[in-house]
Amino acid sequence: MKNKFEINIDDTINSGQVFLWKKIDSKWYGINGKNILILKDELDIKSKEVQKFFRFDDDFQEIKKQLSKDKVMKKAIGNFPGMRILRQDPFQCYISFIVSSNSNIPNIQTRLQKLSQKFGEKKIIGKNEFFLFPKPEKLANASINDIAKCGLGYRTKYVKKAAIAVSKGIIDFPSLKKQDYQEARDDLCQVFGIGKKVADCIMLFSLDKLEAVPLDRWVLRILEKYYSKEFQISTKTITEKTYDELHNKIVDHFGKYAGYGQQFLFKNERESFDKKWLG
């Protein structure tokens, strides 16, 4: 479904960036922090909220142009030209990816739904009921036991500590936005439960760091498969050091919008394996 700005809503939502979205009667309902976004086939392009969420401030033609350095990337972009990076609510994004570790999309979605249901504010829209994402203070003050009930497993203590860091102001998202990539990443990695991959997700999807490239199992597999010459992937499992080396090579190759590139490659490869998205 295309609209004036050629954004494909389905492809964008189903690209592993967001988890709390549900399609009801051909409309998408999504939780973004304390807001609920409702998207119809045609985006309301005058809405400030939509403009911000879909990053209308990015020059997408320029981004595509800069990324199109090789055949693989050109094809990935060609297959999903309407997919975008979203600008999410930072706290929700932060918790979402902390909870994502060693897990899959259906599992991540279930955990976040349970967290919202247990700790978030209820909202009724029409005959549907939704839960906003919990506030940092609410999660910070929640008991370990109650958080664990949301199916987080060993991630329970990560979430509790991460929420405390935000409620105490140790992690301050507006400040992180102002910092450069490296500084912001170092700060995020101080949080128990956040490593480089999760930090990259948080920065790319909510802190305007478009050079962040989350190197997860899929991306490594993709790089190994299509870019073995360019990046010389040494191992399948990645260490602290090789993560940085690889990231530098990727940014050298694709430029400052490398994060967008990662998203196209990821989406393209996942689709070819028919992986599960949101319903």
Add this chain to the structure above:
DNA sequence: ACCTGACCTCGTCT
């Protein structure tokens, strides 16, 4: 510094 294993839980597959 680097490498290896353990880790909670749940959906999916056999």
Add this chain to the structure above:
DNA sequence: AAGACGAGGTCAG
């Protein structure tokens, strides 16, 4: 139907 398997990583030794 029950049991094994592995999933968008991180931490500790």
